[in-house]
Amino acid sequence: MTTTPASTASDIGAVFPVLDLRVVAGDLELRGISDDDIVVLGALAAKGIHSPDRMPFSFPWTDVTPEELPLNFAQYHWRTRADFSPASWILNLGVRWRGELVGSRGVTTRNFVVRRTGETGSWLGIDHRGRGLGTAMRQAMCVLLFDHLGFTEITSGAFVDNPASLAVSRKVGYRVNGTERYERRGELAEMTMLALRPDDWVRPDVPVEVTGAERVRRLIGVAD
Ligand SMILES: CC(C)(COP(=O)(O)OP(=O)(O)OC[C@H]1O[C@@H](n2cnc3c(N)ncnc32)[C@H](O)[C@@H]1OP(=O)(O)O)[C@@H](O)C(=O)NCCC(=O)NCCS
Numbered sequence: 601m602t603t604t605p606a607s608t609a610s611d612i613g614a615v616f617p618v619l620d621l622r623v624v625a626g627d628l629e630l631r632g633i634s635d636d637d638i639v640v641l642g643a644l645a646a647k648g649i650h651s652p653d654r655m656p657f658s659f660p661w662t663d664v665t666p667e668e669l670p671l672n673f674a675q676y677h678w679r680t681r682a683d684f685s686p687a688s689w690i691l692n693l694g695v696r697w698r699g700e701l702v703g704s705r706g707v708t709t710r711n712f713v714v715r716r717t718g719e720t721g722s723w724l725g726i727d728h729r730g731r732g733l734g735t736a737m738r739q740a741m742c743v744l745l746f747d748h749l750g751f752t753e754i755t756s757g758a759f760v761d762n763p764a765s766l767a768v769s770r771k772v773g774y775r776v777n778g779t780e781r782y783e784r785r786g787e788l789a790e791m792t793m794l795a796l797r798p799d800d801w802v803r804p805d806v807p808v809e810v811t812g813a814e815r816v817r818r819l820i821g822v823a824d
Contacts, residue, residue, distance in 0.1 A: 616681060617815035618691055625740040626806040628733065630693040630705055637694045638677050640701045642670035644725040655784055656762045657721075658791065680706075686713060686821035695724070695737050702728040705741050707754070713821045717753040717795075718745070734768045739804035742772065746798055748813035750822040754796045759789050766792060773800040 612634075613620035619632035633641065646666040650656050655663065664672055680690040692706035703724035712718065720741060724733055745751040756774055758765035759782075774794035782789045817823045 613812075616684070617812060617819050618681075618684070620812040621691075621693065621744075621816055622811045623693070623740050623744050623808060624810075625736060625743070625804055625808040627698045628736050628740060629696040629699075630737065630740055630744070631696065632812075633677060633692055633694045633704070635674075637701060638674045639670070641694060641704055642673040644701065644703070645673055645723070646670055648726040649723045650726065654761060656759060656765065657723075658757065658782055660785070663785075684819075686819075687711060689820060691816075693741075695722075695733070697728065697733060702733065703737070705737050707741070707745060709820075716751055717755060718751065719755045719757065720745075721756075729764065734764060735771055736804065736806075738768050738772050739802070740808055742796065742801060743804065743808040744810055744813065746801065748810050749817060749820065752798065756794045756796075757791045758794070759784070759791050761789075766794075769794045769796075771802065772796065773802045775800060 613632065619634060621630075621632045623630040645662065646669040649662055661672065661676065662669070677692065680692060684690070688710050689712065690706055690708045692704055694701050695703040695705055703722065705720065705722040707718040707720045709715070709718035720738070722734065722737060722741075742754060745754055754774075756765070756769050757780065758769065760766075774796040776792055777795045778793045780791045780793055782791055814823070
């Protein structure tokens with residue numbers, strides 16, 4: 601009797617190539633987020649990303665109970681897959697350190713084929729912060745975006761009370777190009793806006809290997 605082979609990640613990766621994307625930089629790896637990864641990352645986020653009295657995110661997605669967070673988190677990731685189109689896409693990758701999922705990095709774009717820019721965002725589980733991973737994963741993401749996906753600018757925004765994010769931006773070569781005002785937990789909060797151009801970029805000091813980018817280029821409409 602023959603049995604139907606079980607579905608594998610590469611099957612759905614053939615449908616949605618972001619899931620097959622890999623960026624390897626030494627012990628660090630960024631890779632497409634499977635449903636199983638969503639479960640692990642949602643649990644990690646529910647354990648804490650930042651101190652409760654500081655909100656680093658412009659959309660305060662961590663201001664829910666630890667019970668609510670995993671489903672909200674999964675629904676966000678499913679929405680980004682469902683809404684992915686060349687006109688408007690968000691690409692999120694799981695961050696692994698020596699194989700362990702420790703956080704996530706993403707980029708948000710609109711009309712990318714013409715604009716060639718996007719805003720990156722990230723988070724690490726609170727126990728994984730402050731030992732260089734934020735810088736290493738930002739540098740690895742810049743390799744993917746500049747060298748493989750056709751970006752000519754990468755932007756970032758960080759509230760003025762988020763020194764870690766601002767320090768990472770500075771170290772990677774971003775320049776401040778303005779401020780924006782946000783309402784945060786009922787109060788005014790100023791966000792520093794930054795942009796990185798290839799000429800200013802401080803490349804990582806480890807080799808970075810990217811696989812699966814060609815099919816993603818076709819997906820976002822910038823194939824050669
Ligand atoms: C932002 C984030 C991804 C950075 O990751 P990280 O691993 O902590 O970053 P790194 O260790 O690579 O670098 C952090 C830098 O910030 C500096 N820093 C951290 N806290 C600081 C503080 N209170 N004052 C001054 N500098 C500070 C560190 O000294 C380090 O710089 P250095 O290497 O020159 O010493 C991580 O802190 C995080 O997940 N924060 C919560 C979510 C978040 O803020 N996301 C970004 C939203 S824009």
